[in-house]
Amino acid sequence: MNTVYFSETYYDLKSLLRTPSFFIPSLAFPLVFYIFFGIILHFSQGHPGYLLVGYGCFGVIAPALFNFSVYVATDRAKGWLTLKRLSPMPMTAYLCAKLLSSLVFAVVIWALLLLLATTAGKVTLAPSQYLLLTAILLLGVIPFALLGLLLGLTFAERSTPAIANLIYLPTAFFGGLWIPIMLFPEALQNVALWLPTFHFAQLAFAVIGADEGIAWYWHVGYLLLFSVVMGAAIRWRWQTLSGD
Amino acid sequence: MKTLLAEMQQLNAGYGSQAVLENVNLTIAAGEVVAVLGINGAGKTTLIKSLLGLMPYQCEHFSLLGYQQHDQRRAANIKQQLGVMLQLGSVSATLTVAEQLLVFRHYYANPKSLAELLEIADLEAVQHHRCGDLSAGQQQRLLLALALCGNPRLLFLDEPTVGMDIHARRRLWQQIAELRQQQVGMLLTTHYLEEAEQLADRVVVLHQGRVIANDSVSSLKSRLNYQRIRCRSSLSQQQLWQLPGVVDVSSERLLTITSKSAPDTLRALLNQDPDLQDLDVQMLSLEHIFLHLTGGQA
Numbered sequence: 001m002n003t004v005y006f007s008e009t010y011y012d013l014k015s016l017l018r019t020p021s022f023f024i025p026s027l028a029f030p031l032v033f034y035i036f037f038g039i040i041l042h043f044s045q046g047h048p049g050y051l052l053v054g055y056g057c058f059g060v061i062a063p064a065l066f067n068f069s070v071y072v073a074t075d076r077a078k079g080w081l082t083l084k085r086l087s088p089m090p091m092t093a094y095l096c097a098k099l100l101s102s103l104v105f106a107v108v109i110w111a112l113l114l115l116l117a118t119t120a121g122k123v124t125l126a127p128s129q130y131l132l133l134t135a136i137l138l139l140g141v142i143p144f145a146l147l148g149l150l151l152g153l154t155f156a157e158r159s160t161p162a163i164a165n166l167i168y169l170p171t172a173f174f175g176g177l178w179i180p181i182m183l184f185p186e187a188l189q190n191v192a193l194w195l196p197t198f199h200f201a202q203l204a205f206a207v208i209g210a211d212e213g214i215a216w217y218w219h220v221g222y223l224l225l226f227s228v229v230m231g232a233a234i235r236w237r238w239q240t241l242s243g244d
Numbered sequence: 245m246k247t248l249l250a251e252m253q254q255l256n257a258g259y260g261s262q263a264v265l266e267n268v269n270l271t272i273a274a275g276e277v278v279a280v281l282g283i284n285g286a287g288k289t290t291l292i293k294s295l296l297g298l299m300p301y302q303c304e305h306f307s308l309l310g311y312q313q314h315d316q317r318r319a320a321n322i323k324q325q326l327g328v329m330l331q332l333g334s335v336s337a338t339l340t341v342a343e344q345l346l347v348f349r350h351y352y353a354n355p356k357s358l359a360e361l362l363e364i365a366d367l368e369a370v371q372h373h374r375c376g377d378l379s380a381g382q383q384q385r386l387l388l389a390l391a392l393c394g395n396p397r398l399l400f401l402d403e404p405t406v407g408m409d410i411h412a413r414r415r416l417w418q419q420i421a422e423l424r425q426q427q428v429g430m431l432l433t434t435h436y437l438e439e440a441e442q443l444a445d446r447v448v449v450l451h452q453g454r455v456i457a458n459d460s461v462s463s464l465k466s467r468l469n470y471q472r473i474r475c476r477s478s479l480s481q482q483q484l485w486q487l488p489g490v491v492d493v494s495s496e497r498l499l500t501i502t503s504k505s506a507p508d509t510l511r512a513l514l515n516q517d518p519d520l521q522d523l524d525v526q527m528l529s530l531e532h533i534f535l536h537l538t539g540g541q542a
Binding site: 003004007008011014015018019075078079080082083085086087088089090 | 296298318320323324326328330331332334335336338339343346347348350351352353374387390394
């Protein structure tokens with residue numbers, strides 16, 4: 001095993017843990033929302049379970065999207081990325097490190113949500129459901145990591161956090177992560193079909209039988225296509241990147 | 245004949261249709277310090293970026309550390325032997341000095357020890373401080389240590405002493421001299437001509453994208469074999485211009501006469517002006533040569 005991958009991940013995590021503006025909102029948003037909307041405002045029997053899945057999706061997207069967009073943009077702006085590209089470090093080490101450290105945060109957020117849901121929220125799911133949800137949530141992070149990387153390679157350091165938020169919050173809402181899209185007007189339901197958040201969440205909702213009934217392979221197909229498009233755009237950005 | 249670490253012939257590079265470098269030839273041998281001088285916009289940065297593969301370029305021939313380079317990509321075994329100190333906005337803020345050095349050590353097959361790197365950068369005292377809290381000079385020294393992390397054979401130093409105080413600058417000069425002894429080849433860009441004069445075996449002057457001089461400091465000086473006479477004199481400008489050998493007269497605080505034959509000028513000057521004071525005769529410095537070559541733009 002190559003030690004570069006390990007050290008790069010270790011120090012990326014360390015640096016994220018020293019950035020409260022990253023981990024406080026990443027942890028606080030899904031947990032506070034869940035406590036408030038999922039536990040305190042207890043509408044119906046299935047409600048805490050539904051919101052566990054919704055906020056789970058919402059929660060795991062944030063570290064990947066922001067770690068890749070905001071910190072890649074910063075590394076780029078400071079010339080740090082250029083210095084790394086000129087070093088013999090394999091670029092895959094840089095990207096794997098960011099993905100792995102994002103996943104560590106995703107796991108922590110998901111574990112805390114599960115703890116809240118199973119205790120205060122009285123959610124009871126079968127062990128296989130918990131396992132399947134965990135697998136979907138962690139794999140589903142990848143398209144959003146790619147989206148973040150594209151933003152980080154494209155926008156200036158100062159505008160990237162705002163742009164990432166402008167994508168994150170509306171797509172979470174319109175993708176049905178907070179409120180089922182059935183409650184939206186029909187025009188907005190059609191918008192949801194175009195959002196990666198919707199397809200990601202539908203796969204997770206299907207585990208607890210709360211999806212919209214579209215076959216799983218449409219969602220997987222969409223997310224794969226989305227990832228391929230992001231990958232191609234990243235490749236293009238990468239090649240036009242000239243040590244700026 | 246020393247080993248050539250880099251050899252580039254007929255390099256052309258630019259942005260879009262705008263050419264920045266035209267037909268540039270460059271060599272760097274083991275143990276040689278090549279200083280690239282030029283005013284802002286002369287193409288210094290473009291030259292470094294082309295060599296490092298950070299931008300597209302065309303050239304007839306380019307070999308780096310014995311390997312032909314056909315395109316922008318630089319193989320990992322080349323990168324293992326390169327050290328690069330670039331102008332960065334600032335270093336990564338969240339890691340400490342020691343951590344940042346450890347991160348870079350992992351990239352190289354035969355890295356220097358942490359202790360050695362801290363000593364090179366003179367940052368032992370602040371090794372546990374966050375990089376973001378370092379002064380500009382300390383950041384520059386950290387970047388030098390990062391460049392030297394993998395024991396490079398070829399080192400690129402882009403304005404390395406910017407932001408350094410005089411003590412740190414002298415120390416870096418000494419380190420460059422030691423690296424030269426260890427047969428490291430270096431390409432240095434600098435705004436400080438004194439630095440080039442002190443360090444460089446060879447000076448490449450870039451002007452409007454072309455190499456207008458490529459020679460040792462001493463040959464450059466002898467090529468332009470003028471001397472400068474500085475003094476206080478009671479003679480008029482017109483009288484001074486008529487002295488033998490005079491090619492230029494200017495007066496700021498002191499009178500400055502540029503002569504192509506100082507002995508003749510001085511003999512006549514002392515004859516005509518018995519009150520002459522504060523006399524000083526110098527060879528032209530690199531700065532004057534540079535001004536002369538680039539047509540007075542500095």
